[in-house]
Amino acid sequence: MSGERRGYPGDYYAKEWDPVFLTDRNFKEDESYVEKKRRIDAEGNDISIFLRDSEDSVPSCKVHEVEEFCQDARLDHLKFGVGTAGQRRAAWLDDRRFSLLMSGGCVREYQNPLTATGLYRLLKEPRFQNGDLADANRRLIYIPNLDPNFILALAETASFHQVSALRDAIWKHLAFQTSIRVKIPPKGYPIFQMELHIPYFALREYPSPTKDRRQEVAAGKRPPRQWTDLSFLNIQTPKFQDKRKYGTCKARFSLIICGSDHRRWVGYAFVDRDFDSEELEEDDFSYEGIQEDPIASNGELDANLPIWDPREYFLMIFDIQMAKVLKEWENLVRAVERCINEHVC
Numbered sequence: 298m299s300g301e302r303r304g305y306p307g308d309y310y311a312k313e314w315d316p317v318f319l320t321d322r323n324f325k326e327d328e329s330y331v332e333k334k335r336r337i338d339a340e341g342n343d344i345s346i347f348l349r350d351s352e353d354s355v356p357s358c359k360v361h362e363v364e365e366f367c368q369d370a371r372l373d374h375l376k377f378g379v380g381t382a383g384q385r386r387a388a389w390l391d392d393r394r395f396s397l398l399m400s401g402g403c404v405r406e407y408q409n410p411l412t413a414t415g416l417y418r419l420l421k422e423p424r425f426q427n428g429d430l431a432d433a434n435r436r437l438i439y440i441p442n443l444d445p446n447f448i449l450a451l452a453e454t455a456s457f458h459q460v461s462a463l464r465d466a467i468w469k470h471l472a473f474q475t476s477i478r479v480k481i482p483p484k485g486y487p488i489f490q491m492e493l494h495i496p497y498f499a500l501r502e503y504p505s506p507t508k509d510r511r512q513e514v515a516a517g518k519r520p521p522r523q524w525t526d527l528s529f530l531n532i533q534t535p536k537f538q539d540k541r542k543y544g545t546c547k548a549r550f551s552l553i554i555c556g557s558d559h560r561r562w563v564g565y566a567f568v569d570r571d572f573d574s575e576e577l578e579e580d581d582f583s584y585e586g587i588q589e590d591p592i593a594s595n596g597e598l599d600a601n602l603p604i605w606d607p608r609e610y611f612l613m614i615f616d617i618q619m620a621k622v623l624k625e626w627e628n629l630v631r632a633v634e635r636c637i638n639e640h641v642c
């Protein structure tokens with residue numbers, strides 16, 4: 298895994314993992330960045346406090362885009378579970394402490410999937426030294442079909458060292474940006490950041506604009522999707538020989554990992570799954586037996602047998618997701634190729 302090497306002036310750009318990340322540094326920072334700024338009378342609405350630095354003098358188009366997307370999210374709605382903030386159960390939160398005696402580590406058990414309000418309340422709890430609760434050394438957060446309420450929940454609870462990576466990740470996900478990068482800031486307390494943003498086009502049966510679907514989009518329960526109608530190609534599959542309408546849907550996957558060492562890190566994963574299946578159900582998650590890691594979403598990783606090393610986990614998800622994207626592209630290209638060949642013949 299590449300990264301900027303620290304502490305070696307003559308070899309500053311060497312692509313080596315800083316050995317400090319292989320030690321247990323016991324870094325603890327629980328209070329949220331936004332709460333600290335509010336105590337010094339920070340200006341702006343709820344999401345703006347998270348997105349803007351006080352020293353920023355040049356307006357940012359990235360900040361504006363995220364603010365516009367989240368303009369209807371309200372902190373009081375999030376706190377008290379008003380509207381979709383307290384209704385849409387979609388997120389998965391997995392908090393564990395490494396243990397030599399237990400293969401799955403010591404885990405905090407949650408009623409996944411969580412609403413934005415439920416996620417907000419759990420993330421407000423201290424990660425470390427929180428009574429009888431296990432320390433959340435390794436934290437994974439998975440949110441399909443990212444919406445404004447979940448963004449606000451993350452923004453309100455992120456600690457200072459997570460803010461830079463999370464800001465950038467939210468914008469890149471919303472903007473369908475492509476990025477594969479490892480970043481270790483050259484100044485300040487060493488914190489590693491690993492990011493994977495993959496936008497792609499998926500070939501699917503073109504959805505009919507039903508009344509229920511339009512109402513769900515309007516209510517924020519289902520984000521709008523950008524579809525391109527491919528019915529003019531007359532695509533047929535071996536399973537369906539009737540003339541069904543097909544189209545391409547723009548989709549994306551994002552994974553961001555940031556932390557202070559190999560035992561203390563947080564992973565955020567955002568994915569579009571609206572066109573493939575419904576929201577996650579409570580029966581989808583268990584702390585007993587084999588439990589599919591939803592970030593991998595292919596049954597290959599068991600959430601109850603966690604991967605503790607952040608680099609190994611990042612590379613495993615990278616391999617799984619790139620294989621899925623390759624398959625999506627192959628299906629799309631082959632379908633178009635066959636239709637063109639049939640037309641020419």
